[in-house]
Amino acid sequence: MNRMRLSRSGKWAICWLAASILCSGGGLSPAQTTGSGDASLGVLQREHQALQEAQDAHDKALHAYLLNSAAETYASALDDEIQRKDRAATAPLDMQTEMGPVVNEANQYGAGVVWCEVNGEWTVSPDGYLAYLAEWPDGPDAEEAWWRGKLGHLATACFDAAGTEEETAGFVADYTEFLARFPHGKHEEEARALLREFQADLDSYRQEKEHKEP
Numbered sequence: 001m002n003r004m005r006l007s008r009s010g011k012w013a014i015c016w017l018a019a020s021i022l023c024s025g026g027g028l029s030p031a032q033t034t035g036s037g038d039a040s041l042g043v044l045q046r047e048h049q050a051l052q053e054a055q056d057a058h059d060k061a062l063h064a065y066l067l068n069s070a071a072e073t074y075a076s077a078l079d080d081e082i083q084r085k086d087r088a089a090t091a092p093l094d095m096q097t098e099m100g101p102v103v104n105e106a107n108q109y110g111a112g113v114v115w116c117e118v119n120g121e122w123t124v125s126p127d128g129y130l131a132y133l134a135e136w137p138d139g140p141d142a143e144e145a146w147w148r149g150k151l152g153h154l155a156t157a158c159f160d161a162a163g164t165e166e167e168t169a170g171f172v173a174d175y176t177e178f179l180a181r182f183p184h185g186k187h188e189e190e191a192r193a194l195l196r197e198f199q200a201d202l203d204s205y206r207q208e209k210e211h212k213e214p
Helices: 019-022 030-034 041-053 056-089 097-109 127-135 142-150 165-181 186-212
Strands: 111-117 121-124
Touching: 041 056, 041 127, 056 097, 056 111, 056 121, 056 127, 056 142, 097 111, 097 142, 127 142, 142 165
Parallel strands: none
Antiparallel strands: 111 121
16 A cells, blocks of 8 residues: 655645646656546556556556556545535445446556555555556656656555654665655655654654663
């Protein structure tokens, strides 16, 4: 499951997809340029078929990325529908049951849409982004694939943060590695800010531990 990071200070350490693109600067990557932003099942079907027919590693990487991105858009549309139905409902709704058929159809095309109990929303697995990194680790969309796939900056992310020292140390390691690989990427500024926040939290945990020791 993708990780939504919650820092010790209580701030959500995640940038929603639209804000991430607008705030980080720089142009769109090849995969983002190719993607239509359409939330329809037709797009999922098209990208799934293109992935199945891909002839080389780079084509596989591109269409795995595009399928994951289309799935994000689809899950976001489902979540928008949840909000709309909740506003109109006079009794609690079971969205898992009500939307199950369309989710199952999307998942036939490899969308990887799953229900997030923590948020009460639909989210997606990052498998396509991780597949991109496996097939094309230095590809033109590698930074974005890392950002979304390994760091969990998805439009529909799900994570119940435990707020432990071990978890925070993991976040520090994740962002340190990201910045080592993409030191001047479009997410550099946000990644450095998050790393500073997590490092401060980790230092605080360790100081508390030292004070408790006899």
